[in-house]
Amino acid sequence: EAGAEAFVPATGGLSAMASAVQTCRGCALHENATQAVFGEGSARARVLLVGEQPGDSEDVEGHPFVGPAGRTLDRAFREAGLRRDEVYLTNVVKHFKFVPAERGKRRIHKKPSAAEVRACTPWLTAELRLVRPELVVCLGATAAKALLGESFRVTRHRGVLLDFPESFDLGERGPDSVLATVHPSSVLRASDREAAYLDFRNDLRTAAEAVG
Template sequence: MSLTFESWRLKARDLLIKGVPPNQTYWDESPSLFSFEETALFAPVPHPKVPKEFMELAEAVACARDPERWALLYRLLFRLNHENQNLLNIVVDEDVHKAKLLAKSVRHDIHKMHAFVRFKKADIDGVETYVAWHKPEHLILPLASPFFVRRFGDKPWSIFTPDGSAHWNLQSLSFSEGMPQNEFDHEDPFDEVWKTYYRSIFNPARLKIKMMKAEMSPKYWSSLPETEIIHELIRNTPKRLQDMAEAPRFKAEVPKTSSWEELRTAALSCKACPIAQQANHTVFGEGPLQADLMIVGEQPGDEEDLAGKVFIGPAGQILSQALALAGIDRESIYVTNAVKHFKWTQGTESKARIHKKASGAEMHACKPWLESEIALVKPKVILALGVTAGTALYGRLVQIQSERNKVNTSSAFAKSLTISWHPSAILRAFNDDDREQKMKDLVEDLKKAHHLSQT
């Protein structure tokens, strides 16, 4: 059994009360501490006090893979009580600086674990269970695991690492010994889904290998199914770039007019890209032309295409619910899409039209219509919903999870530009927890965008 943060805390408190200075202690990875001297050189501290910030810092540092972490923490604890209660504010102090660097590294590792754990379905004693193997840089399993309870708590799961394993049985979270990767032998057909998804988001025009490795370090690649195709994608990048350069470029011809009706009428006959050939209607935006808030979705769905109306299908109903929860009157905002036609493919076993993502060229073709709508409405705030809308407005590939809390104040389209989940992402959520969290995020982002539009 190795030394834990709680066992360190109890022992450190006892030593501090007795007045034992840091240079008379020796910490190791066992639950033991050895004091070199019998007599303390400092006055006892009957009632030790530490700021809340120290406990948060210490909990993170305790997970660092650094043999000196326990001694460092006791040294800080001792100095807080004997030297300076505001020690943690002195960022140039050697101990403070090192502790904060370790804590930052640990928190970064926790973030990466949350992003890179890939569960695989397994049948264990007749029970559907989800398992994953991950190799973190630090000893973060106890701090990182509660996230998975919140996000995937409706199914039993286990996460194995070389240092320890976490298990969720739908009622409680427990921990056990670790497992080497060579003993983790599980395959899952869903691995192919990850590869398909990664192929779809891989943009050869923006390939920067150094940056890619910084964001998704190769040390995690062995446990990520999608990384099996990275070398293939890099190898094929020159050909894909050539194909992209030779591909036909479409662009809508938009009339110069200050009339919304004339603009909409012209859009109804737009045939600038192949999507228009299979669509029933051009789905233009709707709402007051003086709206301070504009919401831009991705593209129309089946019901929108049939009716020629924006956001009236299942995703539109989710948007209406979110607006109501946010206390926003839908009639007060302008709602549109980045792409004006429904792109679809025929279902293999039914006559249903299956939604298909618009390509970059098709999005580019529709962009003049979106720009014209923005120029007419002149919204103070634009909220982009989904990656396609975000890409059209930000001018680059966006990551909603990491960018939805940020406000872009340097956009050419509006005073403030923000992004959130598309309602269809809520409809396609992995489970109830994921669906609930994305809906909560969307409502929160709507409130923030509406507040910005009123200031």
């Protein structure tokens, strides 16, 4: 399939995009998901955060980061001095990719392929063009690789303010910087959860201070 490009409206704001994404057939992921989950938050946000893709709860509820990872993110927002309603929160891929679970169990998230990330990126580009944040925060490797290239390593460069790459073409007024950190769901899987959480929160503090 040819990607999302043909489904992204040429004009209109975030709400027009959020409606149009429900009709996207840019890759096969729409076939099994409940709905697309578009970004949410302030259209004038100075910080735009990018996750991977909706999870089980997000797919059902239709909003980004409303499940377990979202609760970790909310705690970190609070302690870093960021507010959900003043940032813009989205994902690289807008439909949930999963393997079916046993009856009654949460469906198991599957990592989107590089081709699916590429297919969906026009939606993220549209969000970046409309919101025009100063800083982009990549939550996890999928977002970091989508924006900073396949060879980018979150483990090596996390928490560091970097120049926003020119390779990601947003016209003349792109974001100034980008900062990558781990995905909040990796905090929940860590052997020392509290240490992993504090490192994550400190990265968000660096982000908050950069626009502060």
